[in-house]
Amino acid sequence: MSVIVILLLASLALALFFLAGFLWSVRGGQFDDPITPAMRILLDDEPPSAAPAVDPSPKDVPE
Amino acid sequence: MVYGILQENDLSRFYQLDPDAARTADELEAGTYDFLADAAVKRRMIDFSDGRISRVTFSLPNIHCVACVWLLERIYKLQEGIGQPEVNFTRKTVMIPFEEEKITLVELAGLLARIGYPPEFKLQQLQHQESDGGRRRAWMQLGVAGFAFGNIMLLAFPGYLGLNPREMPWLPGFFGVLSLLLSLPVLFYSAQDYFRSAWLGLKHKEISIDVPIALGILALFFQSLSDIVRGVGEGYLDSLAGLVFFLLIGKAFQRRSFDALSFDREYAHYFPLAALKINEDGSQSSLSLDRIQCGDRLRIRNGELIPADAVLMEGPALIDYSFVTGESRPESRLVGETLFAGGRHHGAPIDVEVIKEVSQSYLTSLWNHQSFRKENERRFDRMTQEVARIFTLFVLIIAALTGVVWMFIDPSQALRCVSAVLIVACPCALALSAPFAFGSALRILRPHGLYLKNGFVVEGISRVRHLAFDKTGTLTHGGLGSLRWEGRELSPALQEELQQMCAASTHPLSRAIAQELPQGKAQQLQWQEHTGKGLEAWVQERHVRLGSRNWLMDQGLHPIQKTHVAAECWLALDQEVLGRFVFEDAPRKGLHLALPQLGKRYDLSVLTGDRKEGIERLKEWFPGCADTRSELSPAGKLEAIDQLRRDGRSVMMLGDGLNDAGALKHSDVGVAVSEDIQAFSPACDAILEANRISALPKFLRFARMSRNVVLLCFAVSIVYNLVGISIAASGQLSPLFAAILMPLSSVSVLLLSVSGTRLAAQFVGLGQQEAQA
Incomplete structure (x- = not known):
């Protein structure tokens, strides 16, 4: 039955670990801006220069 | 122009990301951002500097899509000396690290403006918002409460399910002590705001909802403490942690998330950071606003605000006082006349001599007027x-x-x-x-285009009995009003030529015409602007003249006399008068249905700074609206609102300009109606997109x-x-x-x-x- 104490302490330690992770991320500013990072992740890396980007049609080009 | 810059630097993928993202940038006048070189301004702008690398945060109202983020975070490719920037989309800001030896702040601002994101600088921007600290703390409180709730519940479960204490008699006590330890951070950290606010309330002899909450939390804790210490039970600690956790979730839900909108603006938000000073030897330097003194000579360029009351030295000036009066028809001023702070100049640069310091100007003194200052404590959570x-x-x-x-x-x-x-x-x-x-x-x-300061404004709105409207910009379209062509039909080719001609001018009337007409291919155009009179151009051997009636008559043309309108602009081709462009007030779409609907349940008033004639037209559009008051000063509007409130009515004021700011502040619910929600709104409880005003009956009912x-x-x-x-x-x-x-x-x-x-x-x-x- 005393195994319950070990299990309990282990689960608490795990939870504490996650709590520490959460507090660390809040302090690090990860919760400050919930929108921009979500957009950033959708942007691809630069396409390789071997395949140059297609030019937009001239009428879309602002002066 | 923007495309050119991007193409050169291999960033043309910008246009693939969002086809609508194509940006245009107005021609940048040299020296627009020179004030950033001023040491005092620079010190306040820069967040951090280690001597070599500095970090600055610009506010860019033009950020609007993913492609903007993409482009702005790659501007380091455009010029050497810029580090990896970071965009905050919600706040519409970008934080840029840069090396001062390689690129100056002035150049950096200029670069942003050239790619279509002119940074916005406002006098009050320099006081940084606290928001981050408070928000992070709220997240941490929530996290701690959630952690404690989960674990205490885990420990409480065996008790509820019938833990057999005979085998290990010390186990319940062990669990109890553990839960007690877990509940301490909840009590002292997560729940501290409730204790603080309950205590503050009691000190002011006010019983808020936080008093019973704080009492309940304390009772839970001490009852559990005594139970666990005496070993008679496991206590109520899981309820305590759960309670705090739920309350904090409620708070988080309520927290508003429009960072880019500001509901608490003051007049100083509208003024620029600095003005261009003309020194006695003719050289120019930039001067931050608080250091402007009487006798300084300033140059005001097209579209700039006049920062302090001044006398016009070199003109003519075309000033629109829409910031101050809500009346946006520009007025001409001649050399020697006084210009008041807050007016916006259109046209060729003018020189003025300051006669009052910024803090003593007409507008500022109006703002500091007792009645505007008076804090009007509004409590929306009254229920x-x-x-x-x-x-x-x-x-x-x-x-x-x-x-x-x-x-x-x-x-x-x-x-x-x-x-x-x-x-x-x-x-x-x-x-x-x-x-x-x-x-x-x-x-x-x-x-739906209605942005509230916080949730409790809904309660305020639900109690409203009386609606007061401003006219120009609220009931009618702001600016010059709607544009109508009167006369012979114009050929498409001529329309395109007119568009090109008008786009080149800085006069507000020509700008408005240019916006209405279709844009064609650019062609060789020889044109000339006669300030205060009109435009003249030669296109394909034809002589096009567009301008005031008097100017055309002086040149031997005979525009037909027509009814008087708010503003007009005659067009002549060679020797023939084709007709005129007419600007007139027009009510916003859908209002003719919405107003009578509102009239059934609410009392309506119109408070306007306009002349009486404008009111007559208003009555034609909205026959139901009985109470109309014209020629009200900003203080007059405020007085009218106070009068209504003294009669015991709950008043909602809808207005747009600085001239409504006092009335908005004194009404029970102040709603700022704005064409561009990012740009301009006086202090208020809610911001309403101007084209959604016809949905007002729905909002009120909801x-x-x-x-x-x-x-x-x-x-x-x-x-x-x-x-x-x-x-x-x-x-x-x-x-x-x-x-x-x-x-x-x-x-x-x-x-x-x-x-x-x-x-x-x-x-x-x-x-x-x-x-x-």
């Missing part, structure tokens, strides 16, 4: 406060009665029963219903229904409490029962309030489909 007061008194009386009665039956049980009453009466559900209902109302209204949803939730949570209290008063409250009843009441009220407001929104036609339409 919750009233219920809380009655509820708290009721609970305290029951607790006292329970104590007295148990003293006679069994004195050893008295204290226990009193604390049980306090525990179960903790108005968690009561406290949650209003934030959740109004918080979800706020979310529902946002896609607010009233939301209030009823809250009342319903109050009723439900009071039933819960009555059941709980009667059990507690009879001395039968077990920890298990508390652990079930308290989350159950919170969650059910929460669901009821959120789904209730959603249903109400569907019912009045403010659902999600309508928002997209």
